[in-house]
Amino acid sequence: AQKITQTQPGMFVQEKEAVTLDCTYDTSDQSYGLFWYKQPSSGEMIFLIYQGSYDEQNATEGRYSLNFQKARKSANLVISASQLGDSAMYFCAMRGTFGIQGAQKLVFGQGTRLTINP
Amino acid sequence: ETGVTQTPRHLVMGMTNKKSLKCEQHLGHNAMYWYKQSAKKPLELMFVYNFKEQTENNSVPSRFSPECPNSSHLFLHLHTLQPEDSALYLCASSQVASGGETQYFGPGTRLLVL
Numbered sequence: 389a390q391k392i393t394q395t396q397p398g399m400f401v402q403e404k405e406a407v408t409l410d411c412t413y414d415t416s417d418q419s420y421g422l423f424w425y426k427q428p429s430s431g432e433m434i435f436l437i438y439q440g441s442y443d444e445q446n447a448t449e450g451r452y453s454l455n456f457q458k459a460r461k462s463a464n465l466v467i468s469a470s471q472l473g474d475s476a477m478y479f480c481a482m483r484g485t486f487g488i489q490g491a492q493k494l495v496f497g498q499g500t501r502l503t504i505n506p
Numbered sequence: 507e508t509g510v511t512q513t514p515r516h517l518v519m520g521m522t523n524k525k526s527l528k529c530e531q532h533l534g535h536n537a538m539y540w541y542k543q544s545a546k547k548p549l550e551l552m553f554v555y556n557f558k559e560q561t562e563n564n565s566v567p568s569r570f571s572p573e574c575p576n577s578s579h580l581f582l583h584l585h586t587l588q589p590e591d592s593a594l595y596l597c598a599s600s601q602v603a604s605g606g607e608t609q610y611f612g613p614g615t616r617l618l619v620l
Contacts, residue, residue: 438608494551
């Protein structure tokens with residue numbers, strides 16, 4: 389079974405600083421995917437970035453990058469030059485598998501609440 | 507992505523009521539999902555529909571009944587709910603492929619059961 393662990397319940401960061409949100413995972417699968425989502429207070433889960441287990445390079449999307457360390461089973465999210473609008477809950481998720489081909493569920497961590505201070 | 511819509515956004519219901527949550531995706535995807543997000547708990551998968559066929563029921567009580575009439579619409583019918591069912595219900599969709607497909611979520615329905 390897949391498991392995601394986010395050990396930081398909350399983080400406080402000054403605006404314009406970089407921030408790293410931790411995520412470790414556990415799986416026995418050889419092929420898997422890792423995702424980060426942002427959830428503002430409005431509730432919507434916003435997709436940020438994806439890393440496949442066979443991707444050799446770390447994924448980047450604008451100010452977001454994923455520090456993927458396969459041997460350590462970690463997939464930390466790095467946000468550069470943080471902005472006030474980055475304040476939200478952040479969830480790390482792993483693509484789990486069903487027993488048949490087709491749609492695959494996501495397994496989520498507990499989340500980290502990020503607060504950006506002006 | 508704002509291609510997944512959910513209605514209503516907020517719902518208050520009594521334990522004897524019957525209500526339905528609606529989800530619609532405009533992304534041309536072929537899989538849709540219902541997740542439940544309770545306070546202080548990780549998101550939990552409830553149901554998955556792949557090509558309109560239900561492929562997963564994650565031990566959800568029968569008071570929750572999903573319906574997927576086509577690949578763009580997904581409903582969650584609610585009846586005789588309990589106060590502990592109060593939560594944020596999120597719908598998502600994805601395009602099933604060989605792997606790596608991303609799930610895109612709607613804004614959610616905040617449900618309060620009195």
